[in-house]
Amino acid sequence: MSAVIASGPVIRRPQLAAVTLVGSGLVTVGVFLSGFVIAEPAPYEVFMAGLVGIWALFGLRISRFTAPLTVLLVLFMIGGILSLTVMADLGTAPMYMAVTGFLCLTAVFFAAIIEDRHQRLPLILNAWVAAAVITALLGILGYFGAIPGAAQFTLYDRAKGAFQDPNVFGPFLVAPTLYLLHGLLTQPIGRAPLKIAGLLVLTLGVFLSFSRAAWALDLFCVIALVFVMLLKQRSGLFRLRILVLTLSGGLFVVAALVTALQSDQVARLFSSRTQLVQDYDGGHLGRFDRHRIGFLMSMERPLGIGPLVFSTMFPEDEHNVLLKSLTSYGWLGFVAYVTLILWTLSLGFRFLLLDRPWQPYLMIGWITLVGHVGIGNVIDTDHWRHFYLLLGIVWGCAALECRYRRQARAETPAHTAVAVTPPTPP
Numbered sequence: 001m002s003a004v005i006a007s008g009p010v011i012r013r014p015q016l017a018a019v020t021l022v023g024s025g026l027v028t029v030g031v032f033l034s035g036f037v038i039a040e041p042a043p044y045e046v047f048m049a050g051l052v053g054i055w056a057l058f059g060l061r062i063s064r065f066t067a068p069l070t071v072l073l074v075l076f077m078i079g080g081i082l083s084l085t086v087m088a089d090l091g092t093a094p095m096y097m098a099v100t101g102f103l104c105l106t107a108v109f110f111a112a113i114i115e116d117r118h119q120r121l122p123l124i125l126n127a128w129v130a131a132a133v134i135t136a137l138l139g140i141l142g143y144f145g146a147i148p149g150a151a152q153f154t155l156y157d158r159a160k161g162a163f164q165d166p167n168v169f170g171p172f173l174v175a176p177t178l179y180l181l182h183g184l185l186t187q188p189i190g191r192a193p194l195k196i197a198g199l200l201v202l203t204l205g206v207f208l209s210f211s212r213a214a215w216a217l218d219l220f221c222v223i224a225l226v227f228v229m230l231l232k233q234r235s236g237l238f239r240l241r242i243l244v245l246t247l248s249g250g251l252f253v254v255a256a257l258v259t260a261l262q263s264d265q266v267a268r269l270f271s272s273r274t275q276l277v278q279d280y281d282g283g284h285l286g287r288f289d290r291h292r293i294g295f296l297m298s299m300e301r302p303l304g305i306g307p308l309v310f311s312t313m314f315p316e317d318e319h320n321v322l323l324k325s326l327t328s329y330g331w332l333g334f335v336a337y338v339t340l341i342l343w344t345l346s347l348g349f350r351f352l353l354l355d356r357p358w359q360p361y362l363m364i365g366w367i368t369l370v371g372h373v374g375i376g377n378v379i380d381t382d383h384w385r386h387f388y389l390l391l392g393i394v395w396g397c398a399a400l401e402c403r404y405r406r407q408a409r410a411e412t413p414a415h416t417a418v419a420v421t422p423p424t425p426p
Contacts, residue, residue: 023058024120026051027113028127034385035131035172036162038152044385045102052109065399066111069391072340073104076325079333083304096307096328103388110392114358115399121361124393125179128386132176133198135161136205139169143208144263157269159208167379170214172386173202175368177218178225182360184249185229185242196249203253204260210269213375220374224367232353290314294323304330321376328382341373344391347398356404358397365393 030051033044052060062070080097087093113120139161142153153161163169177199184195206218226246230239261267294310307328311317318324325337348366353359369390372381381387 020117023055023113024117024123027120028123031124031127031389032131034128034389035135037164037168037385038162040164045099048106048109049102052105055109055113060109060112061116062108062112063115063399063403065402066108066115066395068343069111069340069395070108072336072343073107075336076329076333076340077101077104079304079325079329079331079336080307082332083306083328083330086301086303087306087309091308093307093309099383103383103385106385107388107391107395110389111395111399114393114396115403118358118397118400121358121393121397124389125176125361125364128389129176129179129198132173132205133201135163135169136173136201138162139205140201140208158210159205161205166209167211167213168384170206170209170211171217171372171375171384173206174214174218174221174371175364175386175390177202177206178221178364178368181222181225181249182229182364185226185245186360196252199249200253200256204256207257207260208266213379217368217371217375221367221371224370225364228352228363228367290316290318291320291323294318294320294327298323298326298334301327302331304328304333317380319379321379321381324380324382340391344394345370345373348394351398351401354401356401358400361393362397365390365397369394 030044030048033042033047036043077097077100080100084090084093084097110124114124138147138153139159141147142150142161143159144150147153153159155164155166158166160166160169163172180195180198180202184192184199187195203218206214226242229242233239233242293314298304305313305327310324310327318327322334322338325334329337345366348362348369351359352363352366356362369387372384372387372390375381
């Protein structure tokens with residue numbers, strides 16, 4: 001299946017190169033803006049909506065390799081639109097669905113532009129790192145009251161940076177953490193100081209978010225990245241370097257966190273947040289009880305109950321992305337979402353260890369996405385901007401691999417024919 005969003009005007013080669021350069025730069029700006037979501041609509045939504053529209057005018061293509069992503073997200077959206085029909089009072093539900101539609105579009109957009117040019121991947125990750133470091137610094141300085149208006153960057157005595165919620169702020173920092181860690185383990189040691197400084201900022205930002213999901217996500221992803229790199233690399237010396245640097249970095253980070261715990265405010269909140277089950281988790285109508293009741297209720301509601309309705313029936317939102325897909329997108333949305341996640345993870349797993357220019361980015365995106373799928377059992381991720389960026393990265397890299405294999409198969413017969421053709425006799 002192949003589709004073209006817009007054929008666009010015919011552009012000569014020099015003009016095309018300039019347009020490509022400008023377009024890649026604008027993508028970098030868009031990703032950078034994803035780290036600043038203090039109010040909605042955020043600058044990210046406004047900028048990306050315009051960027052996708054402009055890009056479509058110049059020929060944004062959806063290839064047959066990324067078409068499944070598009071189809072599944074469309075089905076997900078159709079499920080959400082159908083859920084609106086069962087609501088007595090729509091309220092802000094249409095806007096909620098509009099945001100979902102926009103985020104789905106960004107996933108397809110990122111997949112398409114990555115497939116078009118894999119050189120955009122370092123631009124995307126570097127912009128993500130820059131945004132993460134800045135928003136983490138805002139959260140850290142705000143937490144300790146070191147800047148004017150510090151309260152704007154904290155919530156419930158937890159760092160939230162330039163986000164509305166610490167539970168989104170913390171996970172946003174994880175992929176940049178992996179990117180810096182990967183660079184630290186693979187690049188010349190002369191580049192290490194800046195990467196170490198960035199890692200310290202991001203790790204402290206995750207810690208001060210006091211999000212148990214973010215803590216678990218960060219720890220899982222770091223361990224998974226080191227494991228996959230050890231699995232991929234054949235050199236014993238390189239594996240030794242990875243182990244030594246990882247252990248040294250781990251000790252350094254632990255020392256930094258122990259230093260942070262010397263603050264009474266940090267120590268008290270850390271002691272409270274390290275309890276496995278909080279007051280709002282257990283008990284009647286706690287998080288897990290709401291999950292049980294919500295799933296049972298959803299079995300009788302094929303079209304769902306509508307976006308944002310669950311919190312009017314229970315003390316809080318679903319805090320489970322699978323339950324969220326059932327209540328807000330119905331059975332159709334649930335099946336589309338589960339299929340999308342399984343398909344995405346299986347695609348990434350198949351191509352995870354191949355020696356390609358885009359392999360490090362696929363590895364980072366895939367590992368981070370696996371972690372997000374895991375924490376989705378205790379938190380809603382359906383409107384997290386970076387979640388859809390991760391989908392786009394994995395699908396874009398998978399499309400690159402599929403296109404690479406197709407080209408290799410197309411070229412093989414010609415080479416084979418030349419190799420076996422006997423010489424012409426004199």
